[in-house]
Amino acid sequence: ADMLREQGRERFLTAGETHRLFLALDAEPSRTAATCIALLALTGARRSEALNMRWEDVDIPRRLWQVPRAKSGRRRHIPLSDAAVAVLLSLPRPPGCPWVFPGADPARPLEGVRKCWDRVKARAGLARDLRLHDLRHSFASTLVNHGRPIYEVAEILGHSQISTTRRYSHFQNDRLVDAANIAGRLAAPFLTAAE
Template sequence: MTQTKKFPFTTRNIQALPAHQVDAASKSAEYSDATVVGLKMIVGKNGSKSFAFRYTLVGGTKRFARIGTFPAIGVAEARQVALEMRAVVDRGGDPLEGLDRLKAMPTFAEFWDSEYSPYAKQAKKSFRNDESKYRLHLKPRFGSRRLCDIGVRDIQLHHAAIRQSHTAATANRHLALLSAIFRKAMEWGRIDKNPAAGIKPFKEANQHQRFLSSDEVGRIFEAMEAEPNKVAVAALKLLLLTGTRREEALQARWEHIDLEAGQWWLPMTKSGRGRYVALSEGAKALLIALPSRGESPWVFPGRDGDKPLNNPRKAFCRILAAAGVDHLRIHDLRHSFASFAVNAGVTLYEVQELLGHSTAQMTQRYAHLADGGLRRASQAVADVVSAAVQKANGGAEGEGGLRSSRLVS
């Protein structure tokens, strides 16, 4: 049994306490302060002395909190700490709650694996991109560190490092992901503040939109014939033929494609709602020829068939190199689809529907491509005005209509 004695603690009588008996069954002797209830002095077999506080929670649970070593901590300070702990207990709290929380604090990798990742797989459409950022960059940098030990400076340094090796946009996506992770950690009671909050993103330069020319399309399709990854080739072709986003194509399932009706259902898009994609004859022929029909639920399966193709980027880069096409991203296939549609006379409203844009403003980026049609429309108005003026003047200008000087005079 632990030896227990009670007396008013003073520096002198604590110094006079003997070391606990070496042959005793207990590891230490325990003495109680007669002034502050719960304040204890623990004396070890080697003569070490330390203050502690014993208390009982509302539910009956008994707890033991170490305060500090004597004489580094004096009697007055130990009593003050014990009284503060007693006040927490009297209010229904637990003085060790913070320490317990700290002991249970997961590392960044543990939090990702056990909490954030399972949530994000179900809640975020961008999870595959997030998982790639985590695996390649975030885990090597932050994985072994506790969440509470990662501060604003750590996030800023990572943000800047990614900017050095990648674009400002990529660095900002990393910042957004880190902010989302720590925001959830706050929401779930793991940490008290988000170290990524308030960090300013880098200014992103507005990149010039890249559109394929018909000559480049021909060279790319020719290079695709020699590309060994035929699944990636088919996915890239479908992107150009439908204008869909990369992840929309890679996540395509046969159950959502109706070849007879020429429709492809996207159950979840960037806008947060599903939509139908109209399949052209070329897109239908491409899908009909795919060997995955009847063999995999995925239109573009990965190696084992149980998962979709992860990313056709490597095949895309090989194709571009063989075709001699520079400065093209996979997303530019979507821009090129819109470009070809506009130049073929498709209205911006129809382009909005084809691309699944939620607002007309998003489609306005392609408005300049329709300037030929706008010029024709403008000329039609000018012809009407010219004819009206000519009629009012009794046809004095002749069969050729008004001179330009008369229209602007």
């Protein structure tokens, strides 16, 4: 029953939904929360990792974000794409504020993005039950569907078990049809003879 429930909960954004999400984030007045959500979509990071992100953990020249204490208890490294770097460079950096996403009190990090997430989902016409964590699933699926090896995706997501990454990644059906067609080509002589 647990397996069925888990499979039923999988949710991945299509390319069109992702485009609408970023348009909605661009129109969102709450810039700190919107930028935090954008970074989640662009890195596959966990919400807690982004909310507790400090400037000292970001190395823009090396395009690297070091999460000091990941869920595994170990330090992990998240590569920063061109888009993620652009998002980070767009952020104001108040003097003396260590947080990438400061809260209303700059001495503390942003507490959460739930209200912003609900507004953005509505504006983008996305399913109401879409969770912030589904951005992590979508990130993994995008990489896998563009041919990146599961081991690379596991490393980026900070998974110690490949089986966890497999659950996160979801092949688009057209990729699976392309894969099946490789075997189907072997039947070409049979299909030609049958015509």
